[in-house]
Amino acid sequence: MSEGDALPPHLCPVPQRVLRQQQFTSLEEKPQFPGASADFVDKLDFIQPNVISGIPIYRVMDRQGQIINPDEDPQLSQEQVLKFYKTMTLLNTMDRILYESQRQGRISFYMTNYGEEGTHVGSAAALDDTDLVFGQYREAGVLMYRGYPLDLFMAQCYGNASDTGKGRQMPVHYGCRDRHFVTISSPLATQIPQAVGAAYAFKRDNASRAVICYFGEGAASEGDAHAGFNFAATLECPILFFCRNNGYAISTPTSEQYRGDGIAARGPGYGIMSIRVDGNDVFAVYNATREARRRAIAENQPFLIEAMTYRIGHHSTSDDSSAYRSVDEVNYWDKQDHPISRLRHHMLGRGWWDEEQEKSWRKKSRKRVMEAFEQAERKLKPSPQHLFSDVYCEMPPQLQKQQEALARHLRLYGEHYPLEHFEK
Ligand SMILES: Cc1ncc(C[n+]2csc(CCOP(=O)(O)OP(=O)(O)O)c2C)c(N)n1
C-alpha cells in the first residue's frame, strides 16, 4: 500500500489524543528531537553510571530507637506503635513455628520473613485497607497487619480444608479477596505488570485507591519489572513499587545482581519519583510509604521505594545459606540491626513497654500460634475433586473426563491412598 492510499475504515486509528503542536520555525540551533529535551554540546563525554550513585538512605530512628530529627517523628499513638510491635513479633513467632514444622516434615515448604518485619508493617500501616496489594511471597506481615487470622495462615501452609485456596498452592502463597491481597504467584516479577494494570484501572475509575507492588531486588532484574515500571510511568498510574532489597536473591548477592546504585537509581531513568529508606526503621518505611501513597493518588503518578534490609533467614526451607555467606554477617543483622529490637528500644525509651510486658506478650503470642498450628494439623485435607474446580466457569469436557478418571481410580485403588485424611 502506498502512502497516499486511504486505510479501510475498520483499520483507521481512532484519534485518542490531541496532536501536540510543535514549532519548527526556530532558526536557533536548538534540538528538535521528540524524544529528549536537552541542549546540544560540542564536547564528547560519556555519562558516568555513577552520576546517580550514593542515593542516601532515609531514616527516622537511629539503631538505638531514638528519633533523630523530631520533625520526622510520625507522631503515632501508643496504641498504633504497639500494633506495629505486636504484628512484627507475632510474625516472627509464626515464622519460627512454621519453619520448625517444615523441618519436622509436617508441611512441605516454608519461607521466613526474619529481619524484614519493619518493611512489611511500616508499609502496610501507611496504606488504606482497600489499597490493593500485590506481593512477591515474603510479605506475610502485610497480610497479618490487615488482620488475616493465624488460622488461615496455618490452613494455607497445611493445605487443609479451611484453606481458601483449597490446598492447591504451595505454602506461603496466600491470597485474600476481602483484604485486597492478590494471591501470590511464584514466577518472579509477574506481579509487577499485573499490579500496574490494576493501578491503571483504579485511575480510570477515579477510585482514589492505590496499588502497592512488593518485589525483591533479584526480581527487579526480570524483564517484567522493566515493562511494569515503564507502563506505570507513561500511563501515570497510582502505584507504589516497593522493593525489599534484602541483599540476596537466593544465593546471588547484590554485588552480582546489578552494577548501578541499587534499585532506587533506576527510578529517574523511567521518570519515576524514587526514594531509598532504611527498611529496618519501621517509622521511616511508614513515612515514605504514606507520603508516596498520598501523592500517587493526588497526582496519578508512580513511586519507587527501595527499602534496604537484610534477609536473616535462609531463602526458603530448600536453601542452606551457610554455603554462601558467613555466620558473622548474619549475626550482625540479627543482633545489631534488627527492626524488632530497634522498635522495642524506642518503646522502652518512651515508657510504653517494659520487660514484664515483653515476657507476657511473648508467652501469649506463642500460645496463640501453637493453638492455631495444632488445630490446622488436625483438620482434614480438601477433597481431591477440588483439583479440577475453579479454573473455568464451566468445566470443559477434557477436565470432566480427568475428574471422572480420578474418581474411578480412587474407587478401585483407594486403599493405597490415605483417603481418611481427606474430605469426601
Ligand atoms: C521467573 C523465575 N525465575 C527464577 C525463579 C526462582 N527463584 C525463586 S525466588 C528467587 C530469588 C528472588 O530474590 P529476590 O527477588 O531478591 O527476593 P527475596 O527472595 O530475596 O525476598 C529465585 C531466583 C522464579 N521463581 N521465577
Ligand SMILES: [Mg+2]
Ligand atoms: Mg532479595
